[in-house]
Amino acid sequence: xxxxxxxxxxxxxxxxxxxFNIQGNIVRSNDNRETVKFxxxxxxxxxxxxxxxxLFQNLLNYLGIVKDVSNADNEYxxxxxxxxxxxxxxxLVCYGNEKKIWNNRSFVISEEIxxxxxxxxxxxxxxxxxxxxxxxxxxxxxIVEIVSKLHKNGIIHHDLYLCHFxxxxxxxxxxxxxxxxxxxxxRLQKKNSISTSRLIKELGDxxxxxxxxxxxxxxxxxLKANYFNQNFLMTYKNNIQKRADAMLIKYKNKYG
Numbered sequence: 001x002x003x004x005x006x007x008x009x010x011x012x013x014x015x016x017x018x019x020f021n022i023q024g025n026i027v028r029s030n031d032n033r034e035t036v037k038f039x040x041x042x043x044x045x046x047x048x049x050x051x052x053x054x055l056f057q058n059l060l061n062y063l064g065i066v067k068d069v070s071n072a073d074n075e076y077x078x079x080x081x082x083x084x085x086x087x088x089x090x091x092l093v094c095y096g097n098e099k100k101i102w103n104n105r106s107f108v109i110s111e112e113i114x115x116x117x118x119x120x121x122x123x124x125x126x127x128x129x130x131x132x133x134x135x136x137x138x139x140x141x142x143i144v145e146i147v148s149k150l151h152k153n154g155i156i157h158h159d160l161y162l163c164h165f166x167x168x169x170x171x172x173x174x175x176x177x178x179x180x181x182x183x184x185x186x187r188l189q190k191k192n193s194i195s196t197s198r199l200i201k202e203l204g205d206x207x208x209x210x211x212x213x214x215x216x217x218x219x220x221x222x223l224k225a226n227y228f229n230q231n232f233l234m235t236y237k238n239n240i241q242k243r244a245d246a247m248l249i250k251y252k253n254k255y256g
Contacts, residue, residue: 164183
């Protein structure tokens with residue numbers, strides 16, 4: 001069974017096979033997925049393609065025991081969820097899903113964002129230090145705004161680290177128009193309510209990333225002033241810290 005969607009005329013008429021196997025520069029690669037930057041008809045795009053997981057993982061997915069995040073379908077649906085609540089992401093322009101029981105293949109294609117930087121790199125690269133100092137408050141306020149929108153709407157990202165926030169460098173200096181894009185949401189889930197433990201993990205993971213790459217004090221100050229659920233932050237402050245510290249110990253110098 002093959003599902004195919006595109007809101008770009010240039011992809012219509014192009015086969016699933018051609019797009020799934022398109023060549024380019026590999027940006028990220030994991031066991032069953034990779035992100036590739038490629039050129040198509042003189043314009044740059046990113047394709048995130050998913051292939052079969054392990055036999056055991058596929059069996060669990062097929063039986064409905066665990067949520068299947070080994071294909072692009074969840075990312076395709078998550079994209080619309082994020083658009084609905086006003087969170088900016090790279091614009092999705094094409095989606096394909098070839099469904100087979102043991103060998104599902106799928107992809108999403110998004111437009112290139114020009115002149116951006118991952119926030120982990122922005123906070124650590126020497127060339128950005130002046131901009132970092134000048135726009136720290138704006139950037140953290142925007143991050144907290146994004147996280148608040150997610151959690152207020154019952155959405156958990158599951159990989160909420162600085163590397164999954166892309167800063168539009170052209171938007172720096174205009175607080176009202178500052179753009180930070182959220183990426184890598186194939187594990188995103190929407191719930192009627194988020195469990196306390198899951199929320200602690202999500203906030204703790206982000207705090208870990210900030211501790212690792214930047215100044216925790218500045219972030220905490222802005223978080224306390226702008227996160228939508230102040231009572232939760234106060235009640236579970238120690239739990240969130242413990243999660244962040246545990247992640248620091250676990251990854252030490254391996255995270256990046």
